[in-house]
Amino acid sequence: MSDSGGDRAAATGPAEPAIDGWFTLGGPGADGGPRLIGSQCGACGTYAFPPRNGACPNPSCDSDTLEPVEFSATGTLWSFAENHYAPPPPYVAADPFEPYALAAVELEREGMVVLGQAARGVRAADLRVGMSMRLGVDVLFTDDDGVDRLIWVWEPVGGEGR
């Protein structure tokens, strides 16, 4: 979880995930990129995100053995939006505020849509429903201790850099 990922964002100082256990930062193994960490039920096989501690969401299954599982890193853009006003706290907005996009991406294997911010510099005008998208990681905000807090982001496959 706290491995420094090669594929990571423009973080310069110390960096930590903004929330523990919801995504990896990527690294040398596998295809190297970051991944969302969901849950998969050992009994019925269904998926869930955010990861949950027991309680399979399938109503026909009363299993409590949900295992952490890395989700697909690519999917299809289900929809998107772009915030033109700073969200209220507990969001830590940049000052001055810069509009940013959010993307909801459908993962084929997992059969689910996951919301995230769009990668830095990717704007609504660059997006359309149905595009191929890939997971990345970027800085969400810098906390009071000067630590960059990281979050998963979606970016078009072969799309804009950051």
Add this chain to the structure above:
Amino acid sequence: MSDSGGDRAAATGPAEPAIDGWFTLGGPGADGGPRLIGSQCGACGTYAFPPRNGACPNPSCDSDTLEPVEFSATGTLWSFAENHYAPPPPYVAADPFEPYALAAVELEREGMVVLGQAARGVRAADLRVGMSMRLGVDVLFTDDDGVDRLIWVWEPVGGEGR
């Protein structure tokens, strides 16, 4: 409302009620002492405290014309208690905390029981249900601007000084 009362507490700096419109500080008129300000319904005559803005509490009366009325300054002790731990905020507790008593006093004319702190120095050991009690005013806390915030208090008639 903001008259300085002769009967007032040991306030030395500027002083204001901790809440507006619930009690007078007393003064030269009438019997001089402070009074609770309740409401009386112009239609059915029933009383209410705290004062309310319309909506007679008598279910058989739909009047909205409640007039401010000064309550009786004396009554009978209905019950009492004594706090030995500092209440949590928004109570502004003295530091170090000193135990203090609270008294609920039944007013004959108004036919109701009104809760208040006991006057400074009046402790549970000084009280018993059925005693005659009289309204006073004392400092509740001193606010960030150095203003003493005042509150109504109950004290035994002919009882302890402060």
Add this chain to the structure above:
Amino acid sequence: MSGDDVAILGVGMHPWGKWGRDFTEYGMVAARAALADAGLAWTDIQHVAGAETIRNGYPGFVAGSTFAQKLGWTGVTVSSSYAACASGAQALQAARANILAGFCDVALVIGADTTPKGFFAPVGGERRDDPDWLRFHLLGATNPVYFALAARRRMDLWGATAEDFAMVKVKNARHGLANPNARYRKEVAIEEVVSSPIVSDPLRLLDICATSDGAAALVVTSADFARRHLGSLDGVARVRAVSTATPTYPQTFLELPDFATDSHAVVAPPALGFKASVVHRAYEEAGIGPDDVDLAEVYDLSTAMELDWYEHLGLCAVGGAEELLRSGATALGGRVPVNASGGLASFGEAIPAQAIAQVCELTWQVRGQASGRQVEGARVGVTANQGLFGHGSSVVVGI
């Protein structure tokens, strides 16, 4: 009138606005208006069903008892229901269930709110177990973001345009012109909407409803009581259905306040999506279909969302809402006017009051009392409403 219907004897509202007063003051006005409309006194009420507000301290959490006390304790039973924006419908259902179970004959249903300025923010404190807190903190996913996601799908899948969205606002603003309880009572032009500031692309300021103060109340009774009180049930509006269905797993449409949908990898999605299923259950309970509906009041948190409701209500096929709108069918004078009241576009959102206000409007409409916005010959109306966390509601009112 079927024995399973409850009668709506009285309806009342406090006008929507931004008054900044205690929410109980609005509720009292609405309650007294509903009682006067019913020709009943407060002391005739046997149950108070309050819709809670969670932003007004304890009195808001115990809305039922707050109003019972403010009107004067009479020993009535009370209930306080919370279901986000569907709270008002849940309060109505609480009253209805108590009446039909035989626990009371006459109930007051009431919702009132005083709302903060700007975006709704989550409950205070650092709440890392609360998805509602986390969606703000981790994504800045405000309510308009979710509305925008749905709106964008209409554009990219069905060819909706910014002008279509604007046309919903123009229609509803016109409907609300003569409504004495509406907050905004002026015409809006398409150009004004499409040139208003973008809030969450593709939605602009005038596409998104404001937050308002307001209150609405109903007096509902058993059929027997209504018959005794009025001598006859002719011309009495009645509640023919209340649906408060939750989603069926997997819920595959991303809704407030979730980070992700359920997974359909293992369990196939239900035939009807969540919001369509809420309406479907109401139709089923009332024994009607979309063709029987003379008008609808729907929760237009955004202009685009009203279009989604056309489809959930079965007024047109999926993807057909823009064409239905453009045809004029959903405007006053059309086949099935939607939001004849002016909708949230004209009212703004007063959460616990909103679903009750929809029922007030349908009652006025089926009675023929909706002066200046009357749907001619209205006999059956339906409401549709969405609340986060799997809440939705749909109420059928008939005469």
Add this chain to the structure above:
Amino acid sequence: MSGDDVAILGVGMHPWGKWGRDFTEYGMVAARAALADAGLAWTDIQHVAGAETIRNGYPGFVAGSTFAQKLGWTGVTVSSSYAACASGAQALQAARANILAGFCDVALVIGADTTPKGFFAPVGGERRDDPDWLRFHLLGATNPVYFALAARRRMDLWGATAEDFAMVKVKNARHGLANPNARYRKEVAIEEVVSSPIVSDPLRLLDICATSDGAAALVVTSADFARRHLGSLDGVARVRAVSTATPTYPQTFLELPDFATDSHAVVAPPALGFKASVVHRAYEEAGIGPDDVDLAEVYDLSTAMELDWYEHLGLCAVGGAEELLRSGATALGGRVPVNASGGLASFGEAIPAQAIAQVCELTWQVRGQASGRQVEGARVGVTANQGLFGHGSSVVVGI
């Protein structure tokens, strides 16, 4: 079993304690225990009636839907009820009304809480319209202050002593020794109670209940469903009454969170005080009187308050509670054991779960399953519970 009764097919709890985990985890344990006890699956449930917790963010406000989602969306209807400490009884009443009105046959009633340490404080912010905020700010009138006012009246009017109060604690601690769901399971001596620190005179630390984490759940059904499911109704516990009456004006006993009572200057007080009237309505609905009661579970927020309940329940005359206690009638083995479960003295208070837990205990008792604390021959039990803002509840369970 009368057609107006609903059957209690399953009961379940999560042990009370101070675990500091998410309240939904406790609730899941209780829900699954109740389902297992009923021999039913989650997918058999048609309605989830949640008792709200207001200190756990949004999921707590929408307790019904939170648990419906956590168990897996099935399209059930939900309700979320709030009535302070009486919330659990209101949730039961929501389920019962929906069943008796014919809207569902099988409902899950659930309450769970994670509680803060120390005194309950009011909702945050400066809330000068909220009497609950003001009583803390202006008087420091914590909950124990109100308990102390009532306790002092028992002393000065009826001659209660600190030792009487302590004896309630000693009795309930002994009752709770064998209860696997109780938080405190050790004997307490009178000397320990009367030498514990004074919190709000005359009440000491061991006179006042702690705040706990915990959960309780019920599976309740129509009589027809229970008959089909079990083949017979023999030996099935049932809900014979739920009372949620509010006060009648003027309410002349000073109650949380008020600054003053109502005035009896113009309107005479009702014959029965508020809490006695709550119980009276339950007796009336069940068609029983105090002599028919084999045991009672009452809300012993303080030791002295348990004594008040003896009188409200009609177990003795007003002023006679101390004598009844001293006689041993309310201890296990006595005429009418009170808080055989151990009560709040052994559990601590988990607000939305408490009134449901009382019903769990009565169910175990009338089934003869209250191992180590069984009231011999128990067939009818009553609960009594008080919530601030005019809430109270009383439930009658019989077999």
